[in-house]
Amino acid sequence: MSAVADEPAGDTGEKSHDRSTAAADRLLRVFARFVAIGYLCYFALLVPEILEVSALVARWWTPTAAVLMFGSGVALGFASFRGTVWMQRTATVNALAYVVMVALWFVAWNGTQIPQDQSLWFTAFPGLASLAAAVAWRPRRAFVHMILVVLLAQCANHLVRDAPFGYFLAPDLAFAFVFCTVFLAAAVVGLGTGRTLDETIAVTQATAAAAASAEARNAERARFDALVHDRVMSTLLAVSRNAPRESLVEQAERAVAELDELRRGTDRESALDAAAVVARLRSAATEADEDVVFTGRVAPGSGDVAFPPEPARATAAALAEAVRNSVRHAGKDASRTVEVDVAPRWISVQVVDDGRGFEPEAVDPHRLGLEVSIRGRMRRVSGGPGGRAVRAGGRDPGVVVLAGSGRMNTANSTVSDLLRMHSRPARAFAVLYAVTCVVLALNTAPHAEVRWPLAIAVIVCVAAAYALVAVEGDPLPVRPALAMTFSGAIASASVLWVVPADPAPHPIELWPFGMSTTILVFMCVRGRTAYAWCGMLLMLVVAALWSHLTGPGMDYGLGLTITSAGPVLMGTVCAYTIRPLARSIYLLRARSMQRIAAESAAAAALEERDVRLGSLDASARPLLERIVSGEPLDENERIECGLVEARLRDGLRAPVLQVPEVDRAAATARRRGVEIVMLDDHAMDSASPEVRRAVYREVVDALDSVREGSVTVRVLPTTRAAMVTMLVKGEDVRRIEIGHDGRRTGN
Template identity: 25%
Template sequence: MAGNVTVDRTIVRAVTVFAMLNLLVTLNNTPSRSWMYPAGLGALGCVLLTLSVLASLRDCFRPVPTWRGIRVLTYISLGLMAAHCLTVRDLSPRDYPPLLHACGVIILTAAAAFPLPTGCVLMGTYAVGFFFVRLQSLTVGQALTECLVLLVSGATGLLLVALVRRTVSIVSTRSDLTQQEARATARALAQARERARWDGLVHDKILGALRNAAAGDSRRQASNAQTLAREALAAFRADTHSDAPTALARKLEQVADALGLECEIDIKQDQISSEVLDVLEAAAVEALTNVARHAGTPRVSVRAVIGQAAALLIISDRGRGFESQAPGQRAGLKTMKARMEAIGGQLDVRSTIGAGTAVTLSWSHEQPSWLTVLWDVRVFAPMIAIGAVDVILNVGLGLTRPARLFIPWLNPVLAAVVIGFNIAIAVCPRRPRLGWMLAACCVPLPAVSVLNLVTYGDAGWRYWAAGALTPAVGALSFRFRSSLGVSCCVASLLVLMVSEAILGRTSWAPVLGPFPVSLGVALVGGMLRRGLDGATAALSCENVRLAEQVRQAAGIAERNAEISRRRTALALDILPMLELIAGQGPLSVSEATECRLLEAAARDNLVAATLVNDAIAASARAARGRGAEVVFRCADNAQPHAGLRIFRSLVEQICATIGAGSSARFVWNGSGRDFIGTAVVLGHEASAIRAVVESVAHSGLLTVTCDEDSVLIQMRTH
């Protein structure tokens, strides 16, 4: 059978364990019951089964499992089953042929090694043979009951294996679908990272170069402008993303010295992704720059712990501080926040007027999400149904057989308790302490049923409580830990042996009862769980590896695409000015004015990218050239809206109307509940602005409030 190697190896080992446990019982019983068989048949059967089990045991340790040993074992068991039907005669109800038990267990468990239809045929063949053998000593109803109990046990194993194979197949299919989703998600995330990285470049390098060049009052400002301009130009000529992490402390010391800050630096740095380190470095540099500009104090503290899985960096000062609402309106902080979010990090700014500011940058590596399987009641409903049938049959076997009891009503109560524990173990939360408590409560139950007996019955029904707890033992191993189910089974066996010894009965009799099956179920439950988890983890590891390759490929593609887009967008005006700044000293008055206009245009694109398009940028630049003040703002969560086209038309016409001494402020809040856009104009062109508003107010979305020298325009959501 072709399938998952881990699952196949687990099935081979589980079948072999079952066969070995039951073969040991058979080898112990056959010498004392050899009279049931023709001369030599019992010994021959033991030899053939032993050799087949050893061959199957060898298959357990192969890297790629084979089914030859198990199939040979199955064929020999079928032959011995046929020999029972032809040769075994004149047995009493308590006479149970020793080879029959081993052959039955082997056939029922080995059916899992065959395709599902073949496995069902094998179980049916065994059931017919077993029925005719037991019919010689039992009534038809009793023979059918025993036959049905064995069939339920075999169907449980067969269904479990089929369910495991199907689940692994589903996981594999989901893995393929996840790869398709990963490609789309990786590309979107890479695009967001690159846009945030380039927004940071524009803010940190380009705006800094233009601002210092426009001021140009000192040699330091001119030098800073040249340095920033050269770094910005280098970013356009080649990808500035470094593959080797640099010492962050050394870089921040250089920046602090250049800004004239007294910086106390305490950084513990380990290996970390260069992508994350670049973002942390850029954000820290921007925070130090803000301290130099706004804090009013040269003293600043930088503390950081940076590792491969997480990073925490805090920049704090004791300066003048600002209001808590202010960060959302600052382009630098908005850019820092966007860049941190692009790598899965966070930016937290705490500031109090007169007490200083603390900027916290945090990042943690998101562990790969494993493709797990939900081990819940719905997924394993068929398995639970067969376990319920097994419980009912064993309970019925114990309650319907005639027996003398010390306490007659105790057996029905015990049956209800056994059923309750089976249900509880199947559906309870997977908490280790709860599992151990349930297992401890199950241990004495089989002994209670035996101690309540006055007469000595056969093991087939005397240990009915142990047989009814077999599904619970398997569930303990499967849902919790394999050692938990095995420990419960062994402890229950020891308690039962002590109970038999106290009553003066054969203390080793429980070993030949249902305990080999219970112990096998416990071992197989744990092995199947580990096998299925191993197969799932292997698929998940492969999925994570492929997803990482997809992420890297998408990152490279988006990086190249973003470089191309930014070069095209900035090549017309800003790049020539950067080359001019990088190649000479202080600028002329006209060049400094041009720098201020370009800086304002670049800042507009950063803080109001949703609102500002090429037409608005041109109108705003012209208005600033005439001496007007134009300010754009966008909310952090601003989204495009149906009214954006109308608002843009309004903004463009207002910018074309205002002149020297006037100011206009435009705020776009596409997700607002009441107003999605606001324009405030101050100046002597108020009457002209009213005429502009009337030309675009046909939609009914605009509300205008004005006096002699000011106009307030608000765009409603509907």
């Protein structure tokens, strides 16, 4: 069945630009068709009863009621293909037709009564008319409609039976209210969820775009930070320290080449196969240490897997830095091994040396080699959907890096989410269901030969209801579904075993059939239609056997319970219409979010890349190209390399302090020989522009005041009383503290 039929705006006077994707509109149409099919099912099941009780009323009432109730109900299905206005008008006619015709029944009734074990045919589906009301009206009016039609229907039932009017009236009302409320509430929640999805789509898209942009900027910054540290800073620092020129030329060439790749966008690769991943990791390891022992293993089933290039690139760069760290710090006699395992859903890399070890947690977080080039890269991998990264180290292994990437789970919301079946209100309805079962059992107890089986029926029904709202998974897991399949038959058999067939039981004494039918309907909703029908057949078998063994015959038992098949038929329709629609709604929403997030992320990453490349082009690239030329650098150029390296280091360690006035003051102080360290633990992240300007003035004053010595500027963690501290060592030693208002708090 089609979930959507678009109509021209001119037919309804409504906006049509989003008709094909509006969740509320699509759900409204499907619910209207759901109600129409429900009327068809009930009409097919109730025709014999309609004809049988037609003698109780004036001749005009039965055909008029049948045409208005069933005819307008079926017309609602056709109206759903015409447009929202047609659909709501037809639903209004149906909802009012039920109220009017039941009210007119009291006028048309000729006073003839029926046995107490029978019911009027229109009392089987008052909730269906209220579902039509939910299509046409707001929820509050729909619930008022439900209360009205249940009262009218049950009053007619109890007036026409050959028993006192109040006989079983309270349990009849309790059952009818709960049975109708459960389905009406599900419809109202589903339609409300659709409206909420539509109303929040713009905000959600904006939030997704902002989050994706921020994440992309952070990822691009982290990527540039690693490149700056591994290629640019290491080259400039080596030049400032008079390292051998031959190695520096090659190192500078690689740095310039990577910057060019970033500018051209040729650094973005297509997916890699397992062999290419191993080859890239081997190249990264041997580039850092030609003598490293490399072992690569590919797990079975990995040959046809396409690995995203970014996790592989990040892991390779982290591996190279880990090996370089080992070369620098493990000792001259240390040997290194690298073991790589590639599996379909993860990549594992271990770097081990037999030299001096270290505790990673003991390393200062401002040490850039470990924090930016290894941990930062691994965080980028772990930050991706489905990814994870673990870093470990100790005194035996020098560095161990484990990195993995997984698949993205998207659009996995289901009809259970649409109807909020695991929410607190759903659990509250389960409690109401349980209370109703207890009330019905207590009303049945005086007529039961033995009472303890009634407790079994209550426990079984309540357990099934609880499992329905507590057990997650779509479709419903097999074991709970199997238990629910037998719950109705067990509960029904428990009650029928102790309820005598003569005199005929009151319909409410067969309450397990109606209460269990509710469970079976929502089993269909949760994707277990076949199990639900098996449960329905088991209940019918129980009823037939009971009536056969107690005397009236199988037809009698089937006649009492066959109308329970109507809601299950409707649940089956739901399984094949609303379930696919729910998946479609969430899938379209997820794809929209992904598309917008991807576009925003790409734009943000490109903008951030241009900014960072522009900064590097202005500061570091001229020096790198000078090194690539192979010509000897004079002393001033070496000093300039050291100053640029220091400024880049400040940018990585304390980005919040990177403003022009602080940069100039720091460069001037360094030229005087002052040693400067800047650290950022994020207390200024939320500071106002006025407070930041005050802090920058204090930092500049401190840097300008020192002729020789050192200055350490640290932005403290947010939990500290002060926001910034400065330790100034010149002619004397001073400690300056700046509060969160930008003013000095101590010297």
